[in-house]
Amino acid sequence: MxxxxxxxxxxxxxxxxxxxxxxxxxxxxxxxxxxxxxxxxxxxxxxxxxxxxxxxxxxxxxxxxxxxxxxxxxxxxxxxxxxxxxxxxxxxxxxxxxxxxxxxxxxxxxxxxxxxxxxxxLAVRAPAGGEAYSVPGVLVRESTGGDLEEIVALRFEELHYTSFVGHGVVRPGAKALLAEEVRRGLQFGGRVWIAEEEGVTVGIVTSGKRSPIPGDSLAGRLPPGEWGYLGTLAVTAAARGRGIGRALTSVAHDELFSPSSRGTFVSYNPANPLSPVFWHRQGYRPLWTTxxxxxxxxxx
The missing domain is CATH 3.40.630 (Aminopeptidase)
Known part of the structure; x- marks a missing residue:
């Protein structure tokens, strides 16, 4: 060396x-x-x-x-x-x-x-379950096959927002690519949690588990072991500011927690006026910056 x-x-x-x-x-x-x-x-x-x-x-x-x-x-x-x-x-x-x-x-x-x-x-959080939190009138549940259209619509809304404050690019065919990515994520063990109010989807968060292996994007970024992750968190513009994002992440953190877990990680854009404050309040702190x-x- x-x-x-x-x-x-x-x-x-x-x-x-x-x-x-x-x-x-x-x-x-x-x-x-x-x-x-x-x-x-x-x-x-x-x-x-x-x-x-x-x-x-x-x-x-x-x-x-x-x-x-x-x-x-x-x-x-x-x-x-x-x-x-x-x-x-x-x-x-x-x-x-x-x-x-x-x-x-x-x-x-x-x-x-x-x-x-x-x-x-790339921000990390110590292994812990979610603090119980709910919003009156809002149900948080795991998605089903019938939720695909609503999930894709929220993912597209998030992409459009990110294109102003981060690295998202709204290109031709974006919705079809998002739909395929959602299907692929569910097929390979990812989960989508839905926040629903009066039968209308008002928020989502994706989650799953990963372990750094040689050659993948986490190699050299996180210590070895099992990590939970939260992917896209999106709440409709009209429903923001009411704690729906916190309710979604609380359920996802509970589902991801296990005694053997090293923790959970998320990725967010530091220039986004919403993401850094939210994730830091959920116990995350930045480890790597691109x-x-x-x-x-x-x-x-």
Whole structure:
């Protein structure tokens, strides 16, 4: 292990006890500057794919190993990245992204100075059941096959909202893609909880269980073991502010809790005026933050 890798391992352990040891740099175009080393992976999502609802078509993903002076190392690496982008054509439907521990404020300063903005937070909650909470006149129940149309409608409303404050993109065929994703999630063990008032669906939350395995998106993000997760939480605009989201998550947390669980996790957009406050009140705190910038801005 190089001295920079050893330094990064020690920094991560000191920053947050839930951070797994840093993974080796993944394959990609090598980049080095200021004692820092990185790789840039290019990911392209096919037209009409599910991923394009939540991402630009083309991602440049930076992974980094930083020296002891982490802020200066990241700044140097971002400057080198900017120069490389400047030599290439900047695609309009693309983004430069980097995921980094949320508590590393020294590196966050470098990211902000270079024009990146926090786009997504992976937040965790200690293992616990949900505190009993209900809203008068609102029934929370597990979905059935007859709820598909209402679930998709709320998922689409959430996507539309996210397109203003986050990384959602309302593309042609979005509702059909959402319907297929809901079916697939239910088929592979996910659940959807429905909040219903006078027979009308006013909110949903999706949930399930996952364990980090090599090669998946959670590898290197969460410690090994079983984790519960809450996916999309959506409440109709007219029903917000009445505790319906809290009632939904309370039921989902109860269903996900087990003595062997490591906890639960969610992802939310830090710029969303509703999500961070809500999830922090439910006991979540950010572990990783994904930062992004448009290549057209050339990472100033």
């Amino acid at each position: 190089t001295s920079a890798a050893e330094s990064q391992r020690a920094r991560f352990a000191a920053l947050d006890p839930l951070l797994p040891p840093p993974s080796p740099l993944p394959p990609g175009v090598p980049l080095a500057a200021g004692g820092a080393a990185g790789t840039i992976a290019h990911v392209r999502f096919a037209a009409g794919s599910w991923q394009r609802l939540w991402s630009p078509a083309h991602l440049q993903i930076l992974s980094a190993v930083l020296p002891r002076e982490a802020g200066a190392g990241m700044s140097a690496l971002l400057s080198a990245w900017r120069e490389r982008i400047g030599r290439a054509d900047a695609e309009p439907d693309s983004s430069c992204v980097l995921t980094w521990p949320s508590r590393d404020v020294v590196v966050a300063r470098a990211l902000l100075d270079h024009g990146l903005a926090p786009q997504l937070a 930062w992004a910038a448009s290549p057209a801005a050339a990472l100033r």
